[in-house]
Amino acid sequence: MTILGSAVFAALLSVTVYIMVCGCIGKTASIFGYSVLKVVSGSMEPSIHEGDYIYIKKTDTDSLKAGDIISFYSQDDSIKGEINTHRISEVLSDGTFVTKGDANKIEDSVTVQKVSIIGKYYGKLRFFKWLGSFASTKKLLILFVIIPTVCMAVYEVKTIAEIKIYSNREEALKAAEEEKEKLMREAVEKEVQRLKMQENEKKEANSFESGKDNEG
Structure with a gap:
């Protein structure tokens, strides 16, 4: 293994550990402009499953529209301050967003403010879910x-x-x-x-x- 190979291996290992640890403690991991987080509920099934690691990116909130999936800090008293990932069902005239989990029958009771949005969902990182399945x-x-x-x-x-x-x-x-x-x-x-x-x-x-x- 060359010095360059060792450096690349160490960097990849560090990133992997960082993401896995953040997922275990319920925090987002910021990597190259993206945020990676672990989904802890099945409210977005079948699109996103519990235990999935997803990556999101901060985006212009004015460009968000119904159908987009966003991650945000919930203002619902039952889970206030926790990260939630739901789909936008409606954009209100005051600039707030009505959201709903794909598996939920009703929309979220509290609308999402722009300042609470972490980013827009872009996809899954299946490798980390595989690691998490036995780790x-x-x-x-x-x-x-x-x-x-x-x-x-x-x-x-x-x-x-x-x-x-x-x-x-x-x-x-x-x-x-x-x-x-x-x-x-x-x-x-x-x-x-x-x-x-x-x-x-x-x-x-x-x-x-x-x-x-x-x-x-």
Whole structure:
């Protein structure tokens, strides 16, 4: 795994953990201009099911119309301040919205103010529902913390070992190269000495021959 690959993996893991944790505590997760939230009731079935993770985006409230699905902070006393996701059934002349869950028989008793709107529904993130279908707190801990930590630790140990092996190999190659150069220098020095001795012997032989000629 390259450094870039590790960074991408870490980023995706962080985003996944962030979204799952926010879903577990009933908060929205903001990612790249979108908000992701977990639906906690079946009031929008069959369009949206309980446990679905949906993504919404802040939009111009003046562009909203009947039929759009929006997420908003409810002003209904029974669930005041909680996030609700329902379909707009009517836009009133005062700019407020009448909403209704697809599975509900009647419209919501309290209209939605523009300032209460979080965003417009754009779709589902099925991967997170799949994770949530088997992920208890303990399983989430194992899946997103323990396993990635072990994988990263193994990867780091492997990387360190490879660096050590590479370093040792480099040192061995360097030592071998130095030994080779040393042997070459010794061989050259021996050859130079041999040639000098040969030259001296030749000179002595010539000198001896010259002496004999002079005696004759």
